[in-house]
Structure formats: structure tokens, C-alpha cells
Amino acid sequence: MKKILFVLFVLLLAACGGVSEPDVAEETGAATAVPPTPAETMSESAPEGAATPPGYDGQTWADILAEANGQTVNFYMWGGSDLINNWVTGYVATAVQEQYGVTLNLVPVSDATEYINKVLGEKEAGQDSGGTVDLVWVNGENFRTMRQGELLYGSWSQFLPSAAYVNWADPSVANDFGFPVEGYESPYGKAQFVMIYDSARVPEPPRTIPALVEWIKANPGQFTYAAPPDFTGSAFVRHICYDAAGGYETLLGEFDQAIFDEAAAACWELLNEIEPFLWREGQTYPESRTRMQDLFANGEVSFDMAYNPAEASSLVENGRYPATTRTFVFDSGTIANTHYVAIPYNSDHKAAAMVVANFLLSPEAQLSKAQPENWGDLPVLDPALLPADLQAELAAIPRGEATLSTEELSANRLPELQAPWLTAFEQGWELEVLQK
Amino acid sequence: MKNLTLPLLLTPALTVIVLLFGGGLLLALLQSLGYVPAIGRTDLSVEAYRRVFSDAAFGRSLLLTLWIAGVSTAVSTLIALLAALVLRRSFPGKHLATFLFQANLPIPHLVGAIGILFLFSQSGLLARLGHLAGIIQVPADFPALVFDPYALGIILEYVWKSSVFTGVILLAALQSIGEEYEDVAQTLGANRWQRQRHVTLPLLRPAILSASILVFAFTFGAFEVPLLLGARFPSALPVLAYRLYTDVDLNARPEAMALSIIIAVIITVLIAFYMQLTRRQR
Numbered sequence: 116m117k118k119i120l121f122v123l124f125v126l127l128l129a130a131c132g133g134v135s136e137p138d139v140a141e142e143t144g145a146a147t148a149v150p151p152t153p154a155e156t157m158s159e160s161a162p163e164g165a166a167t168p169p170g171y172d173g174q175t176w177a178d179i180l181a182e183a184n185g186q187t188v189n190f191y192m193w194g195g196s197d198l199i200n201n202w203v204t205g206y207v208a209t210a211v212q213e214q215y216g217v218t219l220n221l222v223p224v225s226d227a228t229e230y231i232n233k234v235l236g237e238k239e240a241g242q243d244s245g246g247t248v249d250l251v252w253v254n255g256e257n258f259r260t261m262r263q264g265e266l267l268y269g270s271w272s273q274f275l276p277s278a279a280y281v282n283w284a285d286p287s288v289a290n291d292f293g294f295p296v297e298g299y300e301s302p303y304g305k306a307q308f309v310m311i312y313d314s315a316r317v318p319e320p321p322r323t324i325p326a327l328v329e330w331i332k333a334n335p336g337q338f339t340y341a342a343p344p345d346f347t348g349s350a351f352v353r354h355i356c357y358d359a360a361g362g363y364e365t366l367l368g369e370f371d372q373a374i375f376d377e378a379a380a381a382c383w384e385l386l387n388e389i390e391p392f393l394w395r396e397g398q399t400y401p402e403s404r405t406r407m408q409d410l411f412a413n414g415e416v417s418f419d420m421a422y423n424p425a426e427a428s429s430l431v432e433n434g435r436y437p438a439t440t441r442t443f444v445f446d447s448g449t450i451a452n453t454h455y456v457a458i459p460y461n462s463d464h465k466a467a468a469m470v471v472a473n474f475l476l477s478p479e480a481q482l483s484k485a486q487p488e489n490w491g492d493l494p495v496l497d498p499a500l501l502p503a504d505l506q507a508e509l510a511a512i513p514r515g516e517a518t519l520s521t522e523e524l525s526a527n528r529l530p531e532l533q534a535p536w537l538t539a540f541e542q543g544w545e546l547e548v549l550q551k
Numbered sequence: 552m553k554n555l556t557l558p559l560l561l562t563p564a565l566t567v568i569v570l571l572f573g574g575g576l577l578l579a580l581l582q583s584l585g586y587v588p589a590i591g592r593t594d595l596s597v598e599a600y601r602r603v604f605s606d607a608a609f610g611r612s613l614l615l616t617l618w619i620a621g622v623s624t625a626v627s628t629l630i631a632l633l634a635a636l637v638l639r640r641s642f643p644g645k646h647l648a649t650f651l652f653q654a655n656l657p658i659p660h661l662v663g664a665i666g667i668l669f670l671f672s673q674s675g676l677l678a679r680l681g682h683l684a685g686i687i688q689v690p691a692d693f694p695a696l697v698f699d700p701y702a703l704g705i706i707l708e709y710v711w712k713s714s715v716f717t718g719v720i721l722l723a724a725l726q727s728i729g730e731e732y733e734d735v736a737q738t739l740g741a742n743r744w745q746r747q748r749h750v751t752l753p754l755l756r757p758a759i760l761s762a763s764i765l766v767f768a769f770t771f772g773a774f775e776v777p778l779l780l781g782a783r784f785p786s787a788l789p790v791l792a793y794r795l796y797t798d799v800d801l802n803a804r805p806e807a808m809a810l811s812i813i814i815a816v817i818i819t820v821l822i823a824f825y826m827q828l829t830r831r832q833r
Contacts, residue, residue, distance in 0.1 A: 336691045342783045344798075394691075399698045399782035413674030426803045538800060549784045550608060 139538065162279040168271035168469065176276055180465045184216040186467035191230040192252035194223020202489050211474050217467045222248075227257040234266045234459045245298075245301055246461030250468040254454040255292040256534045258300060261457065268458040268465055270298030275469060277476035278529040282497035286367075286530040293367055293533035300455035301472040304484065305493040307444075307451035308350050308523050310409065311419035311427045311517070315439040320418075322446050324358035331389045337417040339394035341407045342549065343541040347422050348404070351448055352544055353532065356382035358447065363529055370535035379540065383547040390548065412436055422450075424524055425491055428515020440517050448527040478505045485512050498522055558783040576815065583808035586802065599805035603813065611785035613817075617700050619787060620771040623709035628763045630710065631717035632755075633826075636747070638718075639725045649722075655715055660708065664779040667708045671696040697780045704780035705787075709770050724758035760829050767825075768818050788814050 148448050153356055161176045171179065188211075194200055199225065208219040224230055230251050237246050253261065261267050272278060281302055283289050289296055312320045321327040331338045341348030346545075357363040360378035390397030401407045404421075411419035412435050421427060421442075430436040456475060458468045474480055478501060481494040498506050509521060532540075584595045603609055638649050655663070670676050678693035687693050697704035732754065736746045774789035781787060786794075788810065795807035 336689075395695060395698065398700060399784070402778065402783060410674075413672075413690070415674045545784075 128386050147547065158278055161274045161276060165274045165278070166270065168274050168465070168535050169269035170465070176274070179469055180215060182466035183464075183470040186464040187218040187220055188249045188464055188467045188471050189220050189222055189247060190250045190252070190471065191222045191224055191233075191248050193225070193227070194221070195225065199490055200311065202484065203216070206483055206489070207471070207474065207480065211471055214474070215467075215470050219468050219471060227251070228251060231257060231260060234261070234461070235264060237461055238266060240265070241454045243461050245463050246459050248459045249462040249464045250471055251459065252303065253300060253457050254452065255288075255531070258291050258455065258457065259294045259527065259534065261459075262294065262299060263317070265457055266297050268460050268462065270468060271458065271465075272296070272298045272301035272472065274298075275301060275473040275476060277473050277478070280496040280500045281476070282500065282525075285497070285525075285528060287528045288453050288495065290367070290530050291455060292452060292531040293536070294490060296455070300457035301476055302476055303456050303496040304423055304444070304481075305451055305453050305495045307424050307493065307528060308347075308354070308420065308422050308449040309424045309427070309442040309444055309519065309524075310449075311421060311436075311440060311442050312417060313411075313437055313439050315437065316414075316417050320441075320443050322443060324355060324445060324447065327445075328389055331392050334345065335392045335395055335423045336396070338389075338392070338418055339397075339400060339407070339410065340420065341404050342400035342402060343544050345401075345403050347407070347420055349537065349541055349544075350422055351420055352382075352386070353450060353537075353538060354445065354529075355385055356540060357450075359385045362530075366532055366536060367530065368533070369531060371537065375536065375539055379543050379547070382540075382551075386544070386548045387551060408435070424493060425515065426486070427517040429487075431515060431517055436517075442517050442519055444519065444524065444527045446527070448529040450531055451524075451528040452531045464469070482508055482512070485509070487513060493524070494521065497525060579808045579811050583805055583807045583812050587804055592805075593800075599809040600813075603806055603809050608785060608791065609810075610786075612788050612791050615702060615785050616771055616788045619705050619709070619777070620767050623706050623713060623714075623770045624763050624767040626706070626757060627710045627713035627766060628717055630714040631721055631762070632759065634714065634718045635721035635725060637750070638722060653715055653719060655712060656719070658712075660712060660773065661775050661779075663708050663712050664776045666767075667704050667780060668697060671704060671707070672698075689696055698782050699780060700782055702777070702781060706778050708776050708780060709766075713766045713770070717759075720762040721755060721758055724755055728754045743823075756829070760826075764822055764825060768822060771818055771821075 204221050211217040211219050230248050234248055288302055321330040338353045343349035343352055359381035365374055407419055410416045427440050427442050430440055431440050456472050458465055462468055481496050484490045484492045485494050498509055577584055583599050584593055604829050634652055673690040673693045681687040733746045736750045740823060774793050777787035777790045792807050792810040795803045
């Protein structure tokens with residue numbers, strides 16, 4: 116019995132050791148990071164005509180910089196990637212410390228609900244100032260929840276100097292999964308859906324949904340998609356539904372059962388029309404994106420798809436996909452989403468939080484973030500709004516041959532829908548396509 | 552003091568069963584009745600059960616699960632019986648044969664399922680060999696043995712693994728039965744078939760029964776193999792429960808728990824029925 120207890124104890128120790136390991140990695144990352152050059156190229160004043168953030172009436176960006184100096188920002192973010200953690204604790208923390216005197220403290224969480232519950236708990240306890248959370252990494256449903264719970268600081272993000280490089284007219288930036296951003300969060304990075312194909316098998320991929328439908332019918336058994344609610348498969352179904360509904364515009368905004376019924380009916384009709392021509396005659400669908408990757412890698416199907424434009428390149432790099440693998444986006448665009456940072460309403464360090472958000476959005480940070488060895492995240496800035504030298508730098512970022520250019524991606528973006536639409540489409544697909 | 556020995560010895564095992572198993576079942580039952588305080592639901596109702604039973608997918612999943620468990624149990628028991636009867640005899644290479652027969656015992660089901668996938672999928676090893684031999688041209692020419700509507704891949708995996716499990720139990724049972732009864736029957740003039748039919752099989756019945764019940768209960772309630780090798784629809788009941796459990800909507804949690812309780816009840820009832828049936832036959 117003692118032996119067993121001892122073994123259990125050792126196991127427990129080992130488990131604890133495993134948990135604390137990332138911290139060590141973060142510290143070494145911070146120590147080895149190269150301090151960035153001072154950002155002389157950055158315009159250090161708010162974009163013209165931008166309204167000042169609430170509580171800063173009549174003040175300038177310089178005033179906010181002065182207030183931020185010496186403050187500490189507790190940055191709550193998903194901490195599951197060593198690569199991302201090291202970039203934040205190393206490059207970003209060093210830069211904001213040296214350039215603005217702001218101390219950045221990363222607090223890793225495994226899920227956004229952790230910090231939402233923390234802020235919510237503080238609000239319920241009446242702690243309307245001195246909150247522990249100063250900045251959060253957020254998007255989609257969690258942003259919506261925080262907005263609806265009135266847990267966020269007001270409209271501030273368009274006042275940031277770096278916001279001048281953001282194309283606010285792009286619906287996939289101005290809306291976070293269909294929910295209007297309205298300055299309550301500041302863009303941080305992007306993800307975009309791409310279609311993947313093997314150029315050796317399909318020299319000219321179909322670039323519109325109708326052309327794809329025709330291709331599928333002409334090449335039975337060569338196409339399939341992962342069964343929703345798989346993240347990627349679900350996004351593919353939305354592309355079909357956008358097209359069947361005659362465009363995404365009617366689907367934006369709050370969930371509307373009448374609009375959904377009409378759009379969905381056309382969508383299911385189209386999906387059922389192609390079903391007999393899918394892999395296995397559509398009698399079954401790959402359970403997950405991983406299965407889908409196997410099918411493509413083994414040549415059972417001719418197309419794959421990913422909600423990450425750079426994924427195909429890395430799969431080619433590590434030898435899973437053939438070297439002739441390429442990606443494309445539909446002429447009508449592909450769905451993109453943006454991830455953001457936001458400031459809780461009860462933070463005492465809003466100025467410093469804004470300074471960090473501004474730095475994260477700056478061309479130098481976005482370029483650093485886009486380097487595959489740093490993170491490889493898609494920049495959220497519009498290349499067309501950047502000065503020529505930064506455009507050239509952006510274009511020079513090493514990218515795999517299968518990855519499309521930032522220009523091509525950003526010119527073909529479609530917005531995401533609000534969460535209730537997503538679940539409705541997923542459940543509808545199960546009943547009307549899978550089980551029919 | 553001596554009276555305490557038995558309860559003391561039993562306590563660890565009983566604690567595990569009562570606390571972990573019984574506690575888990577009780578929590579599942581509570582949640583299936585809609586008691587999920589984390590999302591602010593505390594009213595008890597049988598709504599989740601109603602929704603599970605009214606779902607057309609449930610009936611098809613139940614039939615599929617019974618088919619998988621029934622066929623896997625029957626085929627693997629038959630193979631195990633034949634193997635055990637052969638392996639108990641003396642023949643050259645018996646040790647090697649027994650070792651090979653039992654070789655897959657330590658291999659987990661998960662690994663077995665992946666192996667089946669690598670071997671029998673339409674782009675698996677067999678399909679590739681077939682392509683090399685010129686028998687098939689494209690992956691779709693290879694018969695659909697995984698993700699197929701008849702769950703052949705799942706049954707294949709269960710038979711591969713369970714026939715050894717049952718076989719080992721039957722071999723042990725045969726060993727403890729010994730050969731005396733058969734020798735007696737032989738001296739009384741029974742031929743080989745008669746000895747097997749009227750002496751060995753009846754003696755083996757309890758072992759066959761308990762082993763096949765275990766196999767049936769396991770194949771009915773396990774989810775990883777059907778998840779990996781099954782078609783997307785209909786899917787085995789445990790896979791359906793897992794999908795509901797991982798649904799983004801926390802309101803689906805009671806349905807997932809209701810389905811798990813239903814699975815537990817079905818297994819219990821089937822086993823009780825099975826035992827009743829075989830007891831009467833005696």
C-alpha cells in the first residue's frame with residue numbers, strides 16, 4: 116500500500132511539474148528576445164477625427180502615454196501555445212517596457228470563460244474599479260457575452276494611432292462574428308478560410324461555388340467535407356449557404372427564424388443535390404478535420420479546406436501533403452474572422468492597456484507576429500493603408516508556396532455570422548442533409 | 552477483531568464502486584433530469600428523456616448498437632470456442648500458437664482501431680497492395696470496410712480483440728475442468744463429437760456465458776472504436792451521447808446524460824434477460 120501511495124505521490128509531482136513547465140519556457144523566452152528598435156516610423160497621435168475614449172475628454176494620445184508610464188497591465192489570454200506565449204512575454208513585453216515604461220504581465224488561461232467569470236464576479240461584488248484584469252484576448256461569442264454583460268470599457272480602439280492602418284469598412288473587421296465591434300475591442304490578428312487542392316491532380320480549381328458544384332458532379336467521389344459541428348466543415352457549409360441565400364448580407368445581425376428558414380432551405384437543397392456525388396456517395400462524412408486531412412493526404416479526395424491560410428504550407432513542409440499542394444479562395448470571397456483585445460470596464464490601468472493594444476496593432480508588431488517562427492498569425496492591417504516600405508516588408512515575409520498573398524486574402528473576405536446562426540446551420544445540416 | 556477482517560478487506564473495492572461508479576451514475580441521473588446548476592438550471596423534469604426518445608436518430612442508433620454488439624459477441628465467442636478447443640490439445644508448436652493467439656491482449660482498442668483504419672480503409676495498406684497488383688485503380692474501387700453502413704470495421708476490431716479475451720477465459724476454464732469427465736465418457740462409449748457436445752460444452756457454459764456478457768456489455772457501451780471507424784450517421788449510442796456531451800450548447804448536457812443512463816439501463820436489462828434465459832435452459 117505504501118508503495119502504491121509513493122507511486123501516486125511521484126505521479127502527482129510529475130503532473131505538477133508538467134503544469135509549471137511553460138512558465139520556465141516563458142522566462143527563457145523573455146531573456147533571449149531581441150529588444151525591438153524604437154518605433155520612429157509610427158505615427159504617435161490618434162487618427163484624425165477619432166473620438167477620445169470615455170473619461171479622456173480633451174486629452175491627446177500623448178496624455179495617455181504619460182499616464183500609462185509606470186503602470187502594469189495584466190493581460191489575460193489563452194496560454195496553450197508556447198510559441199505565442201514566448202512572443203508576448205518576450206518581444207511584446209520588452210518593447211512596451213522600453214518604449215512606454217509599461218510592465219506587461221501575461222496571465223495564461225485555458226478558456227476565455229475563466230476571465231469572463233472573473234470580471235463578472237467582480238462586477239457582482241460591486242468592485243467597479245481596481246479590477247484584476249486589464250486586457251483580454253477575445254473574439255466571437257465571448258466578446259458578445261462581455262458586451263451584453265456590460266463588462267467592457269467603452270469605445271476606445273479607433274483612437275489608437277495604429278488604428279489608422281485598419282480598414283474599418285471591411286465587414287470581417289468591423290463585425291466580430293456578426294456582432295458590431297464599435298470600438299469596444301482592438302483588432303489583433305486574423306484567420307481566413309481557404310480551399311486546398313493538389314495542382315497536379317486539379318490544374319484549374321473551380322473558383323466559384325457554382326463551378327465547384329459542377330466540378331463535384333463531373334468528378335464523383337472526389338469531394339467531401341468534415342461533418343459539422345466540426346469547425347472547418349461547418350465553415351464550408353456556411354460558404355454554400357451564403358451562396359444559396361444570394362449573399363451573406365441578409366444573414367448578418369440578430370438571428371431571425373424566418374430569414375433562416377428561407378436561406379437554409381435553399382442551402383440544404385444544394386447540399387443534398389451534390390451529396391450523391393461526394394466521397395462514399397455522401398452516405399457518410401469525415402468525422403473531423405483530421406480525418407479530412409487523411410483523406411486528402413491519401414489521395415481519396417481532391418480537395419481539403421482549412422480555417423488557416425498558412426496550414427497547407429506547413430503540412431507540405433512536414434511532408435504530409437504533396438509539394439504540388441496549393442490553396443485558393445472563392446471569387447465571391449471566403450469567411451474570415453478577426454481576433455481582438457479588449458479592456459474590462461473596471462481596470463485601473465486603461466491607459467497602459469490602450470498603449471499595449473496600440474503596440475500589438477502597430478505595423479512592427481504585426482510584422483513580427485506574422486513571421487512563421489514567431490507566431491505566423493495573419494496581420495489584421497490593410498496592406499493598402501501602409502507606407503510603401505512597410506508594404507514591401509509585409510510582402511517579404513517568408514511564406515510557403517501554398518499560402519496566398521496577404522493582398523489576395525484581404526481582398527476576398529466574408530464576415531462570420533452571429534453564434535445563433537452557426538448553431539442553427541449546424542443542427543439543420545444534421546437533420547436535413549446528414550439524416551436525409 | 553476477526554469479524555472485522557472481511558469488511559476491511561472489502562472496503563477498498565466497495566468504496567471505489569460505490570463512490571466513483573455509484574456517485575458518477577447518481578450525478579449523471581441528476582443532470583439527465585435537468586439539474587445543471589452551472590448554467591442556472593435546477594428544476595427537475597423528464598424533458599431530456601422525452602427529447603431523446605422522440606429523436607428519430609435514437610432508434611436507428613439503438614438498432615446499430617445492438618447489431619454491433621450482437622454480431623461482435625456471437626462471432627468472437629464462436630472463434631474463441633474453436634480456438635480454445637484446439638489450443639488445449641497437445642500438438643507440435645502449441646506454445647507458439649498459444650502465444651500468437653494471445654499476442655494482441657495488451658494492445659488497447661484505440662490502437663486496434665487505428666490499425667484497422669490503416670489496413671482496411673480505401674487508401675489503406677490492403678488497398679495500396681491491390682493497386683500495386685493492378686486489381687483496383689482508384690481508392691473507391693476498394694470495398695468500403697470502414698465508415699460503412701454495416702459497421703464492418705467496428706465489428707472486425709471487436710472480433711479481433713474480444714475473441715482473444717473470451718478465448719483466454721475459456722482456455723482457463725477448460726484447464727480447471729480437466730479431462731477426467733471426457734475420459735469417463737469415452738470409457739462409456741461416447742465418440743468425439745458426443746463428448747464435446749454433451750460433456751465439454753455444458754461444463755463450459757458458465758464461462759462462455761460470463762465472457763460473452765462482458766463482451767456484449769463492453770461493445771454496447773464503448774465509444775472510441777465506433778467514433779474512429781463508424782459512419783457519421785447513424786452512429787452508435789455511446790458516440791451519440793459523446794456528441795451531445797461535447798455540444799457547444801450546455802443545454803444539451805441533460806440529453807447526453809439521459810442517453811448515458813438509457814445505455815446503462817439497456818445493458819442491465821439485457822444482461823438480466825440473458826442470465827434468466829440461460830438459467831432456465833439448465
